[in-house]
Amino acid sequence: MLHEPASQCGPDASAEYKQNIGVWMFLLYAVVYAIFVAINLLRPLWMEKTVFMGLNLAMVYGFGLIVFALVEALIYNHMCRTHEADNKAAPEAK
Amino acid sequence: MAIAIFLTFVAAVLGLSFYFAAKTKSASGYFAAGGQIHWAVNGIAFAGDYLSAASFLGICGMIATSGYDGFLYSIGYLAGWIVALFVVAEPMKRLGKYTFTDALDAKFNSRGIKLAAAISTLVVSVFYLIPQMVGAGVLVEPLLGIPHYAGVIMVGAIVITIVATAGMTSTTYVQFIKGAMLVVFSFVVCVAVLYRGLSTEPDQGGRVPFYKYATLEAKEAKGALVVKDYKVLASVPAKAETYVKLEKGGVETWWLRSDRDGKIALKETQYEVKKADGSKLVNGLPATKENILRQNGGLEAIKGKTGPEAATGKVGPFEFLSILSDPETKINTWKIVKLSDGEDKVTVYAPSIKPGNKMMRPGLKFKVEGTPIQKLDFLSLMLALFLGTAALPHILIRYYTVPSAACARKSTIVAIAAIGFFYVLTMYMGLGAVVNAALNPVTDNMSAPLLARTFGTFLFAVISAIAFATVLGTVSGLIIAASGAVAHDLMDRYMQLGHTEKQKVRAGKIAAFVVGIIAIMLGILFQGMNVSFLVGLAFAVAASANLPAIIMILFWKKTTAKGIAASIVTGMVSAIGIIMFSPSMYDKFGLDPLTAPVPLDNPGIFSIPLSFLVLVVVSLLTQKKEEKAAA
Numbered sequence: 001m002l003h004e005p006a007s008q009c010g011p012d013a014s015a016e017y018k019q020n021i022g023v024w025m026f027l028l029y030a031v032v033y034a035i036f037v038a039i040n041l042l043r044p045l046w047m048e049k050t051v052f053m054g055l056n057l058a059m060v061y062g063f064g065l066i067v068f069a070l071v072e073a074l075i076y077n078h079m080c081r082t083h084e085a086d087n088k089a090a091p092e093a094k
Numbered sequence: 095m096a097i098a099i100f101l102t103f104v105a106a107v108l109g110l111s112f113y114f115a116a117k118t119k120s121a122s123g124y125f126a127a128g129g130q131i132h133w134a135v136n137g138i139a140f141a142g143d144y145l146s147a148a149s150f151l152g153i154c155g156m157i158a159t160s161g162y163d164g165f166l167y168s169i170g171y172l173a174g175w176i177v178a179l180f181v182v183a184e185p186m187k188r189l190g191k192y193t194f195t196d197a198l199d200a201k202f203n204s205r206g207i208k209l210a211a212a213i214s215t216l217v218v219s220v221f222y223l224i225p226q227m228v229g230a231g232v233l234v235e236p237l238l239g240i241p242h243y244a245g246v247i248m249v250g251a252i253v254i255t256i257v258a259t260a261g262m263t264s265t266t267y268v269q270f271i272k273g274a275m276l277v278v279f280s281f282v283v284c285v286a287v288l289y290r291g292l293s294t295e296p297d298q299g300g301r302v303p304f305y306k307y308a309t310l311e312a313k314e315a316k317g318a319l320v321v322k323d324y325k326v327l328a329s330v331p332a333k334a335e336t337y338v339k340l341e342k343g344g345v346e347t348w349w350l351r352s353d354r355d356g357k358i359a360l361k362e363t364q365y366e367v368k369k370a371d372g373s374k375l376v377n378g379l380p381a382t383k384e385n386i387l388r389q390n391g392g393l394e395a396i397k398g399k400t401g402p403e404a405a406t407g408k409v410g411p412f413e414f415l416s417i418l419s420d421p422e423t424k425i426n427t428w429k430i431v432k433l434s435d436g437e438d439k440v441t442v443y444a445p446s447i448k449p450g451n452k453m454m455r456p457g458l459k460f461k462v463e464g465t466p467i468q469k470l471d472f473l474s475l476m477l478a479l480f481l482g483t484a485a486l487p488h489i490l491i492r493y494y495t496v497p498s499a500a501c502a503r504k505s506t507i508v509a510i511a512a513i514g515f516f517y518v519l520t521m522y523m524g525l526g527a528v529v530n531a532a533l534n535p536v537t538d539n540m541s542a543p544l545l546a547r548t549f550g551t552f553l554f555a556v557i558s559a560i561a562f563a564t565v566l567g568t569v570s571g572l573i574i575a576a577s578g579a580v581a582h583d584l585m586d587r588y589m590q591l592g593h594t595e596k597q598k599v600r601a602g603k604i605a606a607f608v609v610g611i612i613a614i615m616l617g618i619l620f621q622g623m624n625v626s627f628l629v630g631l632a633f634a635v636a637a638s639a640n641l642p643a644i645i646m647i648l649f650w651k652k653t654t655a656k657g658i659a660a661s662i663v664t665g666m667v668s669a670i671g672i673i674m675f676s677p678s679m680y681d682k683f684g685l686d687p688l689t690a691p692v693p694l695d696n697p698g699i700f701s702i703p704l705s706f707l708v709l710v711v712v713s714l715l716t717q718k719k720e721e722k723a724a725a
Binding site (some may be wrong): 012015018019022023025026029030033036037040041044045047048050053054055056058059062063065066067069070072073074076077080081084 | 162165166168170172173175177179180181184185188270374412413415416419439451452454455457462463469472473476480499500503504506511512514517518521648649
């Protein structure tokens, strides 16, 4: 039996580019997440300080991590789409 | 009405399943919905898959009882999607066919990888199934008034019907509908919580009269405790506190003693007594359908104020959190203490008032200010949550239901948006449940549905039906993943039985039936076990067994088949091994947790690096052999 995906994907000229920016964006998020965990472990009392609109650092950082994930995801998608479109346009231009 | 809405929902789910059954003939259709699901539908279905009983029931319950520590689960679970999106989504889609084993094995065609990955898929799926089934029992018990085991069997039967009829297509649409409804109705509940505002005398919108717990003054005379109008029967020390048994008018009651500034106060508690003859008392009277424990929670003070003038009226979302974070806001929680009173077994639910600033930062559940071991345990949990998502088999198989790698990426982004929004809502639902005094003192798993009930029967019925569908959907996804591991990875690819498409689908359905039966049995066996505990275990096992293999196959060219197989086995065995000898499991086995050989509950901090290390070492040791073999 052939070992192929459930649906054919075809070659992806942007795969390497997407993998590279994916890794960098993952590392950026991992650093922000690691700082959050480190504050909890090393300076837990900082987390109860009010920092924005009456919210403490724990809430702002927690919500911030969720929002940051979505923002990064949208930026990543935009960069991938642009690169994929450029790659599609390039052969046609030739 | 609750039952009618619930049954309508189940009937709709089954109808959808039978409709798609007529269309599903091929293995690709059964295991991967033909790879033709729209990315937006798949994204919401991802949310449906992911927002399991642990998220909806477990996290809301944990936030209600432990404050911000419950929200840490939300943060960790969501962060895990970053790994899924940036590292795993597109490569997994390009490499795989039906299962995650396919992706790992795409380069090597190794029997070792097939066997190890299939077993890992089965193990993680089964661990993940247990809390879902337990959650189903917990949910159905009060809704339909049937025993826990009957609830578990009912869920199992429905899920087996769904999975064994149409596979991934119906599962996807069930998840899509459920995921969308979950987010929408959770938002409605949160808006209602903010609109109602905060009060120190919560009466659930006039549905349940506010109950003020009494405090008695006591004195010591000649070494004995004296309480006006009461007869003191016993004083029982437990966990550095003393519980006092009083009697008045023939009714025996239990009180928590509090010594402060030379004065003795006795605080009213709730309690259950199991008599030696098997009878049961609740709050001093025989247990009946009417005489049950009162719902707990509420606010003792709002920014230092009490009584009617403390009520806020409707509040904004930031204001709500800000008020609850104030040190002068006091939140009523409780602790569960087990006592022996002669031959009677007493369970006391004693008041424990938490200041807002402590409730709204880490520390109540996870001892971030504790010993180095406790800190390491917290670090280990956060690591497993971060790395576990992208290694869950029932999440990974969803990448094969969309037509392209770009669609896999886009559906992940939709999932992040929906799941992230839902996790923000968990904070409001959890805190909403505690401030409205809508908590069941025995189990916090019902916090979100009970909060909905404070806004009327309709919302309660809808939320309960969604919670039930949450369990149905997640269990369906897990059983599909497990049946794929058996029918596709083990029978077709490992044993090379040479099945036709039709035979593969039949094998998958039989496997789904068997796994479903196993899930029912385990769901009954593990009754009363904390829902989030086993989910945490599944995350740790998935992160340890699967993630190192996925990452290294994508990023390290020297990775070998033997390295992958060894890494999966090492991660799986070490993670399960550490958990089995952890304090929590010792406690569950009825042993002293302090004697547990492993001081950590969360294994990830050791088992994940160990799995990576084994993969690297074994790959380096097997380089030449594989190169020669390839030549």
